[in-house]
Amino acid sequence: MSNVKIDIDRKLCTGCGICIKFCPKDVLDESEDLNQYGNHFAEVVAEEECIVCRRCELYCPDFAIEVEEK
Amino acid sequence: MKEQDEYFMEGNIACAEGALKAGCGFYAGYPITPASEVMNHLSKELPKAGGRFVQMEDEIASIASVIGASWTGLKSMTATSGPGFSLMQENLGYAVMTETPCVIVNVQRAGPSTGQATKPGTGDVMQARFGSQGDYEIIALSPNSAQEMFEFTVRAFNLAEKYRTPVVLLADAGVGHMREKVKIPKEVDIVERRRPEDDENEYFDTDREDRVPPMPDFGDGKELLITGSTHLGDGTRDTSSFEAQDRLVRRLVSKIEDNREELEDWEERNLEDADLVVISYGSISRPARGAVKKARDNGLKVGFFRPKVMWPSPEKKLREIGENSKVLLVELSLRGYRMEVERAVPSENLHIYDKLNSLPTIDQIYEKIEELIK
Amino acid sequence: MIKAKKIKEKYIRRHPSPFCPGCGGGMVLNSMSRAVEESGVSKEDIVAVSGIGCAAWIPSPHWRVDTLHTTHGRAIAFATGVKIGNKDLEVIVVSGDGDCAGIGGNHLLHGARNNIDLNVLMINNGLYAMTGGQVAPTTEHDEKTLTTPYGNPSSSFDVAEVVKAAGAGHVARWTTYHMKELIEEVKTAIDTNGFSFIEILTQCPTRKGKKEGMNGLEMLQWYKENTSKDEDTDKIFVGTLSEVDRPELTEQIYKQIDETGDELK
Numbered sequence: 001m002s003n004v005k006i007d008i009d010r011k012l013c014t015g016c017g018i019c020i021k022f023c024p025k026d027v028l029d030e031s032e033d034l035n036q037y038g039n040h041f042a043e044v045v046a047e048e049e050c051i052v053c054r055r056c057e058l059y060c061p062d063f064a065i066e067v068e069e070k
Numbered sequence: 071m072k073e074q075d076e077y078f079m080e081g082n083i084a085c086a087e088g089a090l091k092a093g094c095g096f097y098a099g100y101p102i103t104p105a106s107e108v109m110n111h112l113s114k115e116l117p118k119a120g121g122r123f124v125q126m127e128d129e130i131a132s133i134a135s136v137i138g139a140s141w142t143g144l145k146s147m148t149a150t151s152g153p154g155f156s157l158m159q160e161n162l163g164y165a166v167m168t169e170t171p172c173v174i175v176n177v178q179r180a181g182p183s184t185g186q187a188t189k190p191g192t193g194d195v196m197q198a199r200f201g202s203q204g205d206y207e208i209i210a211l212s213p214n215s216a217q218e219m220f221e222f223t224v225r226a227f228n229l230a231e232k233y234r235t236p237v238v239l240l241a242d243a244g245v246g247h248m249r250e251k252v253k254i255p256k257e258v259d260i261v262e263r264r265r266p267e268d269d270e271n272e273y274f275d276t277d278r279e280d281r282v283p284p285m286p287d288f289g290d291g292k293e294l295l296i297t298g299s300t301h302l303g304d305g306t307r308d309t310s311s312f313e314a315q316d317r318l319v320r321r322l323v324s325k326i327e328d329n330r331e332e333l334e335d336w337e338e339r340n341l342e343d344a345d346l347v348v349i350s351y352g353s354i355s356r357p358a359r360g361a362v363k364k365a366r367d368n369g370l371k372v373g374f375f376r377p378k379v380m381w382p383s384p385e386k387k388l389r390e391i392g393e394n395s396k397v398l399l400v401e402l403s404l405r406g407y408r409m410e411v412e413r414a415v416p417s418e419n420l421h422i423y424d425k426l427n428s429l430p431t432i433d434q435i436y437e438k439i440e441e442l443i444k
Numbered sequence: 445m446i447k448a449k450k451i452k453e454k455y456i457r458r459h460p461s462p463f464c465p466g467c468g469g470g471m472v473l474n475s476m477s478r479a480v481e482e483s484g485v486s487k488e489d490i491v492a493v494s495g496i497g498c499a500a501w502i503p504s505p506h507w508r509v510d511t512l513h514t515t516h517g518r519a520i521a522f523a524t525g526v527k528i529g530n531k532d533l534e535v536i537v538v539s540g541d542g543d544c545a546g547i548g549g550n551h552l553l554h555g556a557r558n559n560i561d562l563n564v565l566m567i568n569n570g571l572y573a574m575t576g577g578q579v580a581p582t583t584e585h586d587e588k589t590l591t592t593p594y595g596n597p598s599s600s601f602d603v604a605e606v607v608k609a610a611g612a613g614h615v616a617r618w619t620t621y622h623m624k625e626l627i628e629e630v631k632t633a634i635d636t637n638g639f640s641f642i643e644i645l646t647q648c649p650t651r652k653g654k655k656e657g658m659n660g661l662e663m664l665q666w667y668k669e670n671t672s673k674d675e676d677t678d679k680i681f682v683g684t685l686s687e688v689d690r691p692e693l694t695e696q697i698y699k700q701i702d703e704t705g706d707e708l709k
Binding site for chain 3: 093095096098117118119120121122123124126127128130131134135136137138139140141142143144146160161164287288289290291292293294295296297298299305306307
C-alpha cells in the first residue's frame with residue numbers, strides 16, 4: 001500500500017532487530033548508523049510493501065514503531 | 071459484646087476491641103504466643119463489624135497484605151510477638167517509605183530468639199525504633215493495663231492515619247494476658263487519613279507544615295506510583311540523585327521528629343521534689359508504681375515517670391529528670407529502654423533494676439528504692 | 445489489531461524504558477496493555493503489583509495504572525491485601541522467576557492454594573538477571589551462571605506444575621514469541637475468577653542470551669523452535685496446563701461478612 005506512513009522513533013529504538021525479522025514483507029531493514037547501544041536502528045526501506053498487519057507494532061518491545069494508514 | 075460499658079477483659083481482647091472501635095477494616099495475621107488472642111478475637115468479631123479478616127501463611131505475608139489493604143482505604147492491622155516482629159521489619163520499612171498508615175501490635179515476650187513464649191519481656195523497644203534498615207523515625211506506644219490496650223490501640227490507628235505512618239503498639243505478655251476492668255465508651259474520637267483535594271496531585275511529597283501528603287485510594291484513577299525505592303513527589307523512582315534522597319528521607323524523619331511535642335505522652339507523679347525518680351513502662355511499671363506509692367507513704371521523696379509513647383522518645387523530659395534527681399530504671403529486660411535512658415541521664419545518677427521472665431513484687435522494687443535513697 | 449499509537453498513549457509512560465535491547469519485558473508490557481484494552485476492564489480498576497527485579501519494572505513505572513512496587517518476593521502477599529481490601533479491583537501481579545518462585549515461593553503456593561482472584565504473570569528468564577545473572581530456582585542443572593561457575597549443582601523445578609498442584613484456578617504457559625496467544629491468555633486470566641497463573645518464558649539477552657550466544661531476536665526463535673502446543677512432545681509445552689473450579693478466597697471472605705452482620709467497611 002502506498003498510503004501508509006511508518007514512523008520509527010529513534011529515541012526509543014534499541015536496535016533489537018525483532019521488527020525487521022517479523023515483518024512478512026521485508027519493509028524494514030537495519031540502518032547504516034548505530035544507536036547508543038552500538039546497534040543498528042530499524043529503518044523503513046519499502047514502505048509501499050506494508051500490508052498494515054501491525055506485527056512490528058505487536059512485537060516491538062519499546063513501542064518505537066508506529067504504522068499509520070493515511 | 072453486650073451493650074454495656076464496663077467489662078472484665080483480657081488485655082489482648084481489649085486491644086482487639088480497640089481496633090474494632092477505631093474502625094479497623096482489615097486484619098491479617100499469623101498465630102504466635104502471646105499475641106494470638108488478638109487475632110482469634112478479631113477472626114470472629116471483625117466480619118460482624120464489616121471488616122475483612124484473613125490468616126496468612128506467615129508474618130511477612132501478614133504485614134504485606136496489611137499494607138496492600140491500607141491502600142484500598144482501609145484501616146489495617148496485624149498483631150505478633152518478637153519472632154514475628156523480626157520477620158516484619160523489611161515490610162515495616164516499606165510502610166514507612168511509602169507512608170502507609172497501619173498498626174502493628176507487638177506483644178513482646180522473653181527473648182532473644184524463641185526465648186520463653188509465655189513469659190513477658192520488653193527487649194524489643196530498640197527494635198521498634200531501629201529494626202528496619204535505613205534512616206527513619208517511628209511512633210511506638212507502650213500500654214501498661216488492659217484499659218490502655220484498648221485506648222492505645224485506638225490512638226495507634228488515629229496516629230497512623232494522621233501521620234501516614236506505621237505505628238507500633240509495644241505491649242508485652244504481662245499486659246496482653248492480664249485481666250482487668252476495661253471501660254469501653256460508646257464512641258471514640260476517630261481520625262481519618264487526609265484524602266487529596268482536586269488540585270493536589272502529589273502524594274509522596276509536600277511543603278505542608280505537618281509534612282504529611284494527602285493519600286488517595288487504589289481505584290481513584292490517580293495512576294499511583296507507589297514504591298519502596300527513593301522517589302519524587304509523584305512517586306517516580308529516583309535511585310540516583312542526591313536531591314531526591316535528601317529531600318525524601320529528611321521529610322520522613324522530620325514528619326515524626328518535628329511533631330514530637332504533639333506526640334509525646336507520659337505519666338508522671340511527684341517529680342517536683344523527687345530525690346529519686348523511678349522510670350518504668352509496660353507490665354513491670356505496675357509493681358514499680360506500687361513501690362513508688364509505698365515509698366511516698368513512707369515519707370521517701372520518690373517520683374514516677376512512665377512513657378506512654380516510647381518513640382519518639384521523651385528525651386527532653388528524661389534529661390530534665392536526670393539532671394535533677396537520681397533515676398532508677400525498672401524494666402523487664404536488660405537492653406530494652408536502657409540505652410535510651412543512658413543517653414539522657416548522667417551515669418552517676420542512673421541505676422538499673424532489670425528483671426527477666428516474671429514481674430517482681432512491689433516489695434522487691436521498694437527494697438531497691440530504699441537502698442538508693444538512703 | 446489495535447494501533448500501537450493508541451496503546452502507547454493510553455497505557456505507557458516514562459519511555460524510553462530502562463530495558464536492554466531485545467529484552468522481553470517491553471513485550472510483556474505490550475501484551476498486558478492490549479489484553480486490558482480488549483477485555484473491556486477499565487484502567488482505573490487495575491492495580492499492578494510487582495516485587496523486585498527487572499520484571500518488577502514492567503508495570504512500575506511504565507504502566508499507566510495504579511502500581512504497587514513492593515519488596516522482593518512479596519508481591520502476591522501485598523496483592524492479597526489489595527484484592528481482599530477491595531474486591532472490585534482487577535489485580536495483576538508481575539513477578540520474575542526468582543522473585544515469584546524463589547524468595548516468593550511460599551506466597552506463590554498459598555496464593556494458589558487460596559485460589560485468590562489475582563492474575564500472576566511470572567516472567568521467567570531462568571536467572572536473577574538484574575543483579576548480574578545468578579542462578580535461580582528455574583535454572584537448569586549444570587548450567588553455568590554468575591554464582592554457579594562450575595555448573596549448577598542444583599536442579600530446577602516446573603513452577604507451573606507446582607502452582608497447578610497447589611490448586612490455582614487457571615495455569616498456563618507461553619513465551620514472548622507467542623504474543624497473540626499471550627494477549628488472549630491475559631484476557632482469560634482477567635475473566636477468570638480465581639488464581640490465574642501465566643508463566644511467560646521471556647528473553648533476557650544480556651544475562652542469559654549472551655552466555656548462550658544469542659541475542660533477543662535469536663532467543664525468540666529459540667522459543668519458537670523449542671516449544672509446542674502439543675503436550676506429547678519433548679518440547680516445552682505451551683498452552684493451558686490446568687483449569688479448575690475451587691472456592692475463591694475473596695468471595696468466601698465477603699460472603700462471611702455478608703452473613704454475619706454489618707455493612708462492609
